[in-house]
Amino acid sequence: MGFQRIMALHVHDEAEYQAYRDAMLPILHFYGGDFAYDFTVSKVLKSKTNSQINRVFTIDFPSEAVMDAFFNDEAYLSVKQRHFDASVTSATVIGLHETE
Numbered sequence: 448m449g450f451q452r453i454m455a456l457h458v459h460d461e462a463e464y465q466a467y468r469d470a471m472l473p474i475l476h477f478y479g480g481d482f483a484y485d486f487t488v489s490k491v492l493k494s495k496t497n498s499q500i501n502r503v504f505t506i507d508f509p510s511e512a513v514m515d516a517f518f519n520d521e522a523y524l525s526v527k528q529r530h531f532d533a534s535v536t537s538a539t540v541i542g543l544h545e546t547e
Contacts, residue, residue, distance in 0.1 A: 450511045451483065453541040457499040460534040464502075467530030471523060478517040479509045498537035507546065 458464045475481065485504040494500060508514040517523060 448510070449546040450508045450514050450543070451546045452506045452508070452514060452543050454504055454506070455494075455496075455498075455500040455539040455541050456502040456504075457536040458502050458534055459536050463530055463534035467526060467534060470526040470530060474520060474523045474526065475506070475517060478513050478520070480514070480517055481507055483507045496537075496539045498539055500539070503541070511543075511545075 483505045486502065488501055488503055491500045506514075508517065
């Protein structure tokens with residue numbers, strides 16, 4: 448069983464967000480994680496949040512414990528602080544679930 452996180456973001460600085468993705472990807476791969484789906488969206492038809500959304504993606508992990516370890520990793524948190532916080536207005540967790 449794996450574990451998947453479904454996310455929605457409002458990215459306001461594409462170049463800085465790409466720097467975040469480039470810097471965090473080796474850390475994500477170290478934990479056995481990867482992006483399964485990644486969409487840039489232009490129109491949201493329904494949402495439970497008032498935040499704007501222009502990016503939707505899924506991240507797959509081997510387990511929930513591994514996902515938690517990744518998001519608490521000091522190297523990841525440093526990358527997030529440097530690039531993610533400077534490029535993303537809002538982040539919404541759409542879902543978390545086990546995968547087969």
